[in-house]
Amino acid sequence: MTGNVESEQSGQVELAVDIVAAYVSNNSVPSAELPGLIEVVHSALSRLATDSQPSNGPVEKLTPAQIRKSITRDHIVSFEDGKPYKTLRRHLTLRGLSPEAYRSKWGLPRDYPMTAASYSEQRSELARALGLGQQRRKYNGAAQVAAKESPPAPPAKARGRKKSPTE
Numbered sequence: 648m649t650g651n652v653e654s655e656q657s658g659q660v661e662l663a664v665d666i667v668a669a670y671v672s673n674n675s676v677p678s679a680e681l682p683g684l685i686e687v688v689h690s691a692l693s694r695l696a697t698d699s700q701p702s703n704g705p706v707e708k709l710t711p712a713q714i715r716k717s718i719t720r721d722h723i724v725s726f727e728d729g730k731p732y733k734t735l736r737r738h739l740t741l742r743g744l745s746p747e748a749y750r751s752k753w754g755l756p757r758d759y760p761m762t763a764a765s766y767s768e769q770r771s772e773l774a775r776a777l778g779l780g781q782q783r784r785k786y787n788g789a790a791q792v793a794a795k796e797s798p799p800a801p802p803a804k805a806r807g808r809k810k811s812p813t814e
Contacts, residue, residue, distance in 0.1 A: 659696065663689040708754050722763045726753045733766040 667685050670676070676684065709726065717724040722731035725738055727749075732738050739749050739761075746761050774780065 659692045660689060663692055666692075714755060714759070718760060720763065721765050723760060732763075734762045736761050 663685055666688050667681070670684070671681070717726065719731075722733055723735055724731050725735060727738070727742055727744075735749070736746065739746060744752070749755070750757065750759055
């Protein structure tokens with residue numbers, strides 16, 4: 648156990664030295680202040696390491712009522728931070744989760760939405776207003792109408808030199 652603690656501390660010291668070296672390479676720091684800077688960075692890293700020990704305990708299972716309450720027409724409440732979002736995908740990406748991992752982590756059903764209903768409707772209306780998804784139909788219909796109405800094309804011009812009448 649002590650070997651693990653020692654290796655963790657030496658890793659923090661190396662990381663602190665690397666951070667200070669990168670800082671000093673871009674900033675002017677008097678040599679008398681370097682030990683203090685290293686100490687401050689190391690203590691900050693040590694504090695972060697002890698404060699943010701991940702709890703590997705299982706996440707409590709959500710009740711169906713909690714799942715229903717997290718879904719509203721205008722937003723979806725994230726179980727990660729409790730904040731409402733119109734779409735969860737970007738929020739989950741920032742936290743290093745995929746939608747599938749989020750659903751499995753919190754015990755959510757496979758059909759749990761990642762986008763608020765009002766936001767989806769708004770995007771659908773915008774797409775319809777822009778005519779997205781209709782291009783193929785318009786093109787096929789216009790081509791059929793044009794084929795029925797257009798007169799036959801004139802014969803193509805012959806290529807090359809004109810032949811003289813004596814040949």
